[in-house]
Amino acid sequence: MKALVLDGIDQPLQLREVPAPQPQPGEVRLRLQAAALNHRDVWIQKGQYAGLRFPIILGSDGVGLIEAVGEGVEPSCLGQQVLINPGFGWGDNPRAQGRAFNILGLPLDGTFAELVCVPRAHVHACPSHLTASQAAALPLGGVTAYRALFTRGQLQAGERVLITGIGGGVALLALQLALAAGAEVWVTSGQADKIERACQLGARGGISYHQPKWGLELARQAGGGFDLIIDSAAGPGVAQLVEAAAPGSRIVFYGGTVGTMQVPPARVFWKQLSLLGSTMGTTDDFTAMLALVDRARVLPVVDSVVPLAEGEAAMRRLESGQQFGKLVLSID
CATH class of the missing domain: 3.90.180.10 (Medium-chain alcohol dehydrogenases, catalytic domain)
Incomplete structure (x- = not known):
């Protein structure tokens, strides 16, 4: 599959072929349609984030179609368009995240790619009034x-x-x-x-x-x-x-x-x-956010949509602070 890969601190994102991920038990694999940038991606690229590892595929926000499932996942979800809740391992205390909490895109490879595997419990049906680019702009923010x-x-x-x-x-x-x-x-x-x-x-x-x-x-x-x-x-x-x-x-x-x-x-x-x-949110926060977006027909603001291959240029626009809304990568 094609993916944008970060090889080290202050290195540009490089589009290259990498092995396709395989869904583990309880996971689904998405063929991504769109992914959105966050300032987190810029901070990782600059080395201003904990737990750095390289090479890494950045990206926390993504929307796509479920194309494969791991053991224990009902195949009835195949073909569904879903968006990802990118916060994993919150823990049992709703008041604060636990030590195991992590965000898609570091330490796990993220959404700046054609394919990504995530837990089945972390994908949700896209609000029906949103395009793939609008939906990709929604999760982390x-x-x-x-x-x-x-x-x-x-x-x-x-x-x-x-x-x-x-x-x-x-x-x-x-x-x-x-x-x-x-x-x-x-x-x-x-x-x-x-x-x-x-x-x-x-x-x-x-x-x-x-x-x-x-x-x-x-x-x-x-x-x-x-x-x-x-x-x-x-x-x-x-x-x-x-x-x-x-x-x-x-x-x-x-x-x-x-x-x-x-x-x-x-x-x-x-x-x-x-x-x-406040940091990110629980599964209940995420579900309630989607319900409000759906009920009020909220349309996330998208600054621009560019192809996956132009991800490095999108990172520089985000770093400049000139954007109004989310920068989204279109993934064919």
Whole structure:
């Protein structure tokens, strides 16, 4: 089969022929139709991720047709179009993942290939209103956004939500899922056009995080502080999140791309804020996310679709931060 292979740190993805995987007991093999990129793939390529091994086929998100099954799997599923829940081995505690938790695409070969084998329990029917490219854009970002909003953030209809760094896949899905749940949503970005496009999707407004004291200004524009804030950057900007937060509100972090948080503790305890962390999600989170997407007919935002052979160029576009939505590889 053809696959994009990463041979080492800072090496380009190489399209080459590799042996086709064989489904083990309890597994299915998918002939992939589309796969989506995540920032995780860029971090692995740069060596900024734990448990590196090479060569590796990256890719956590994928959609395809079940073409073979391992021992113990009913053949009645053959031919079904499915998407992959890429988080394996969560464990028995729904409050946090266990030590065995891992994500497809490292340590196991992932979806930047024509074929992939995954546990039968980790494939789900694609929402019928989505194309293969849209469905491929959903899994990792969707479950991350859902858990941050609902499981950790306890979002309720009518609440004010702030989502930072709009334009990335998780942030956009958080916007769409929050709107589907009846929330009022505002956004931040370093680029005015991304704020404008978020407003076209339903955001009430937004602000540049380059603007001084943007937290207080955005809260003023929104008519009050935010009940829930979803952030992936951390760093110095957390001080502005604290200013934007309403008393008794929740701030959920699902990433830390800018670095160490700088939090004014007096503002946190005086405003009775809850600072929460969130990573990926459980099987229940994933199932609930799919149900909401199906019920609300959410359409994941796709920045562009390119052939598998152009995966390295797609990685560089993702790294540049210019995308609005998910970058998807089409696999014939």
